[in-house]
Amino acid sequence: MCGMDDLLRRHRGVMPSWMPIYYAEPIELVTGKGARVTDSNGRSYLDFFGGVLTNSLGYDVPEVREAVERQLRTGIAHTSTLYLIRQQVELAEKIARLSGIPDARVFFTNSGTEANEAALQLTTNRRQSNTILAVRNSYHGRTAATIGVTGNRAWSASPLSPFNVSYLHSGDRLRGVLKGLSDEDYLRAAAEDLREVLATTTAGPVACLIAEPIQGVGGFTSGPDGLLRVWKEILDEHGILLVSDEVQTGWGRTGEHFWGYQAHGVTPDLLTFAKGIGNGFALAGVVGSAEVMESVQGISFSTFGGNPISTAAGNAVLDYILDHDLQANAARVGGILLDGLRAVSSPAVVEVRGKGLMLGVELVDVATTNAVFEACKREGLLVGKGGLYGTTIRMGPPLNLSEQEAREGLEILTKVLTAHGSASG
DSSP states (O other): OOOHHHHHHHHHHHSOTTSOOOSSSOOOEEEEEBTEEEETTSOEEEESSHHHHTOTTOBOOHHHHHHHHHHHHTTOSOOOTTSOOHHHHHHHHHHHHHHOOTTEEEEEESSHHHHHHHHHHHHHHHHTOOEEEEETTOOOOSSHHHHHTOOOGGGOOOSOOSSEEEEEOOSOSSSSTTTTOOHHHHHHHHHHHHHHHHHHTOOSOOOEEEEOSSBTTTTSBOOOTTHHHHHHHHHHHHTOEEEEEOTTTTTTTTSSOSSGGGGGTOOOSEEEEOGGGTTTSOOEEEEEEHHHHTTOOSOOOOSSTTOHHHHHHHHHHHHHHHHTTHHHHHHHHHHHHHHHHHTOOOTTEEEEEEETTEEEEEESOHHHHHHHHHHHHHTTEEOEEESTTSOEEEEOOOTTOOHHHHHHHHHHHHHHHHHTTGGGO
């Protein structure tokens, strides 16, 4: 096995420079069990990022491994959706039932990007319009269409877009014109903002508003509960569809609800999902009512979306989440982390936010954020980073994280944040 320096050199020789890699001294993760991973140097880490909120059950889960191995032993890893796929139908039935959308239909894809792409195709077909409403500080994917509705300049790789897009104000409560408002005032301002945007920057029918209940890449920022309801009441006046991007907020991660949209007292027309349902296997999709889902004019399918292997994993993951009530665990264990982080006394910390096991710590500047990020690794804790200005430590631990593991990670975070408080001065 080659050393890390050699592997990094080879990586840079064949991978594009715009594909980021974490840490000043990158690591290769070679084994994992539960919420822990080990790198090629034999160093163990507690993983609080889970492959960007993807490893919802952590690593090496027997129920998932056995489900995939059973499917592999049949010799059928792929058939295409031109044939019936039992695992796909069973998983679609479960997701349709859990979605909260009446008479739901499910279309499987490989990634959240593709799921959002499908949702945009559905809504633009339904409304015969390429005008989209999106939200500032949002992230929806890396294709031309999803980049076109992403409201974060760092992730907008091209100014070219197939859509006419108008952006609403985001849920950032620290900056901008909605800074410091009470929840009631915020909701009132958000309604006025949407009405003004519809009256001024759109032409003809509008297809949809696509929004994350909690902005993932944007640093886990969110408006008050009820924001999606306020928006949808106005959207319904115009026949505009609401798409809830649940790629990071789904599967009980917020603790209080199974889907992020449920905190808002409203049901979207479409919801998209990905990441945690596959626990590392490529699996994503879009759910909507039959009426909306039948809006595609022509034949369409996904070659690998919902394949027998990924849906075998998805069924096992979803059953595990439900059987072990991991939504309740996310609320309980996430509460330990949230309360503990809010108790940290450090001038480096600007805000602690999030729900369940979806937590963000806003720090004073990029330098402090990078220092905290690297220090966590040195102490044996893997976290993420992001936010519009690159000043947020992002955490999405496995949903089955134990209280002991939460307190272990909290101890490291407290130590690191306290130690780097002076660096912010």
